[in-house]
Amino acid sequence: MPAFGNPLGLLALLGIPAVLAIHFLQRKAKELPVSTLFLLEHTRREAVGGRRIERLVPSIPLWMQLLAVLILTWFLSEPRYPREGSVQRIAVVVDSSASMAVFKQAAADKVLQAVPLLKGSASEVSLTVLESVPERPRLHAGTSTEGLAEALEAWQPRDGPVDPTQALRLARSLVSPEGSVVYVTDTPSATPLPFDAVEIAVGEAIDNVGFTGVSFTREEGALIWKAMVRNHGKSMAERTWSVISREGASEARVLRMEPGSITTLQAAFPEGATQLRVVLSADRFTLDDVLPLVAPRPKPLVVFNASPASIQDLSGRLIRALESAQPGNDAASADLSITAYNPLDPSPPSGNCVVFVEDETRTGAWLKGGIIAEAHPLMDGLNWQSLLVRETIPLEQKPGDLVLLRQEQRPLILLREAGQAKQLLFNFDPALSNLEKQPAFIVLLHRFAERIRSAKIAPVSANLETGQALTIAAAPGLPLSLRATDIEGRELPAPKGGVRRAISSPGFMSVNQGDTRLLDAAVHFGDPREADFRLCAASDMTPGGGAGAIERHTKKDPLWRAWILALIACLLVSWRFIRGGRKEPQPVTT
Numbered sequence: 001m002p003a004f005g006n007p008l009g010l011l012a013l014l015g016i017p018a019v020l021a022i023h024f025l026q027r028k029a030k031e032l033p034v035s036t037l038f039l040l041e042h043t044r045r046e047a048v049g050g051r052r053i054e055r056l057v058p059s060i061p062l063w064m065q066l067l068a069v070l071i072l073t074w075f076l077s078e079p080r081y082p083r084e085g086s087v088q089r090i091a092v093v094v095d096s097s098a099s100m101a102v103f104k105q106a107a108a109d110k111v112l113q114a115v116p117l118l119k120g121s122a123s124e125v126s127l128t129v130l131e132s133v134p135e136r137p138r139l140h141a142g143t144s145t146e147g148l149a150e151a152l153e154a155w156q157p158r159d160g161p162v163d164p165t166q167a168l169r170l171a172r173s174l175v176s177p178e179g180s181v182v183y184v185t186d187t188p189s190a191t192p193l194p195f196d197a198v199e200i201a202v203g204e205a206i207d208n209v210g211f212t213g214v215s216f217t218r219e220e221g222a223l224i225w226k227a228m229v230r231n232h233g234k235s236m237a238e239r240t241w242s243v244i245s246r247e248g249a250s251e252a253r254v255l256r257m258e259p260g261s262i263t264t265l266q267a268a269f270p271e272g273a274t275q276l277r278v279v280l281s282a283d284r285f286t287l288d289d290v291l292p293l294v295a296p297r298p299k300p301l302v303v304f305n306a307s308p309a310s311i312q313d314l315s316g317r318l319i320r321a322l323e324s325a326q327p328g329n330d331a332a333s334a335d336l337s338i339t340a341y342n343p344l345d346p347s348p349p350s351g352n353c354v355v356f357v358e359d360e361t362r363t364g365a366w367l368k369g370g371i372i373a374e375a376h377p378l379m380d381g382l383n384w385q386s387l388l389v390r391e392t393i394p395l396e397q398k399p400g401d402l403v404l405l406r407q408e409q410r411p412l413i414l415l416r417e418a419g420q421a422k423q424l425l426f427n428f429d430p431a432l433s434n435l436e437k438q439p440a441f442i443v444l445l446h447r448f449a450e451r452i453r454s455a456k457i458a459p460v461s462a463n464l465e466t467g468q469a470l471t472i473a474a475a476p477g478l479p480l481s482l483r484a485t486d487i488e489g490r491e492l493p494a495p496k497g498g499v500r501r502a503i504s505s506p507g508f509m510s511v512n513q514g515d516t517r518l519l520d521a522a523v524h525f526g527d528p529r530e531a532d533f534r535l536c537a538a539s540d541m542t543p544g545g546g547a548g549a550i551e552r553h554t555k556k557d558p559l560w561r562a563w564i565l566a567l568i569a570c571l572l573v574s575w576r577f578i579r580g581g582r583k584e585p586q587p588v589t590t
Contacts, residue, residue, distance in 0.1 A: 009076030088122035089179035091171035203536030207233030210288025304328035343393035364391030369408030390432035
């Protein structure tokens with residue numbers, strides 16, 4: 001079927017009613033009394049009373065004029081025929097944020113409807129489907145719309161809010177400037193998309209109630225879970241909730257929530273249970289309606305306390321504040337030791353440790369100058385400006401030491417890595433400072449202790465969010481294996497790329513190294529940004545191929561010269577018959 005390079009040329013069809021109107025207007029004949037009937041054929045019809053509408057009389061001029069209008073319309077519309085082998089490249093970028101799970105079918109339908117429009121006059125189409133996270137593999141690449149539908153059916157949007165700019169850049173590079181780039185989302189963009197991308201929004205403002213997080217406390221020896229539930233909608237919501245474990249399900253309870261409100265649900269973790277689920281009655285967004293839980297169990301941390309007497313009490317309270325911390329009997333068997341360094345009797349520390357200088361001279365003056373903290377995760381957000389330190393004999397600094405805190409040229413806190421051991425060095429005597437009154441000191445020690453704990457190879461049970469990055473300490477040389485199930489216990493396929501992140505759907509997962517269990521985890525959806533649908537809306541801005549695409553994928557009508565000749569012929573024939581019908585009557589001799 002040909003395409004029209006100039007669709008406005010079809011307006012020439014208005015000439016058809018104009019021609020018909022002219023032929024409807026017949027001339028009124030002049031009455032001429034004669035005595036001989038054979039003279040009637042020589043009378044000339046002349047108008048005497050203007051024009052009036054009469055019955056349409058078919059004639060050769062009428063048909064020639066109508067045919068001329070049709071030929072002129074065809075010529076002015078610039079018909080173009082498909083060019084063999086022409087290909088229209090289309091790249092579809094789908095928003096991979098979790099909220100798109102609600103509108104997944106609508107998105108697939110819109111994309112399949114848009115493909116014929118974007119293909120236009122091309123003989124073939126090349127389809128590429130990408131997620132809005134550019135490092136992900138392509139969902140589909142080919143020429144089949146059936147394959148496109150299957151890829152969209154298998155697609156599982158599970159990410160948080162994503163900026164599609166990089167994915168759109170990649171899509172444009174794949175289809176070249178002549179191709180089409182489409183971005184499918186659920187929330188219309190406030191500004192035009194880059195790289196000439198076309199946006200199709202398939203969203204809808206819906207009410208949603210779901211879990212946003214969980215915490216655990218110990219009360220009277222019992223483990224208590226506390227789950228936060230939020231009403232993201234604009235209206236009053238009523239849901240029911242219950243707790244399901246291997247022992248059975250609790251009775252459903254009614255939960256009523258005002259728009260935008262947050263409610264905390266809590267209960268004791270069943271004694272002896274390792275897993276349970278807190279379930280809300282379902283709505284359209286199901287990812288946050290179930291909260292899988294495991295009893296948290298961090299890695300045990302054995303701490304040996306040999307700190308200076310001046311901070312013995314403080315370090316003891318610190319150890320007690322650390323979760324699952326156990327006192328050690330010696331530095332060799334402990335995961336972390338807190339010890340002193342005497343500059344007059346130096347002995348290098350070993351293993352993971354926190355070291356304080358203990359200066360028995362106690363004669364130094366107060367250090368002066370500005371205090372500067374290094375940009376480091378251990379020091380982020382900590383304020384040390386109120387720290388006061390007296391001059392003491394410094395410890396020996398090694399070339400690989402990283403200075404975390406300094407006052408003028410004097411290093412105050414250093415981080416040393418000796419092989420696998422990590423050491424936090426305080427290059428001053430805490431007794432000759434106000435270190436005990438610094439909140440930053442307690443936070444720093446907690447962070448360092450947790451860093452030691454995370455590097456320890458030991459089993460751990462944790463509650464994670466979907467897609468959360470994982471750091472699993474494991475013995476070198478042995479591969480890790482992951483097993484995951486959904487909330488109903490159905491086994492999920494192992495993620496590609498190794499054990500780097502938690503599974504993308506709510507459920508349970510475990511990580512083993514050989515026969516050693518390293519991780520037991522419950523994975524829940526906890527991104528409130530994706531659970532809020534108040535700004536979702538629909539819009540369809542899909543254009544056709546455009547004049548440029550028609551030029552690329554079609555060729556001109558090869559008979560355009562013949563149509564011009566046919567138009568001229570129609571006009572000449574019409575003129576000839578009109579002139580022939582207006583001849584003056586010949587004189588008749590009687």
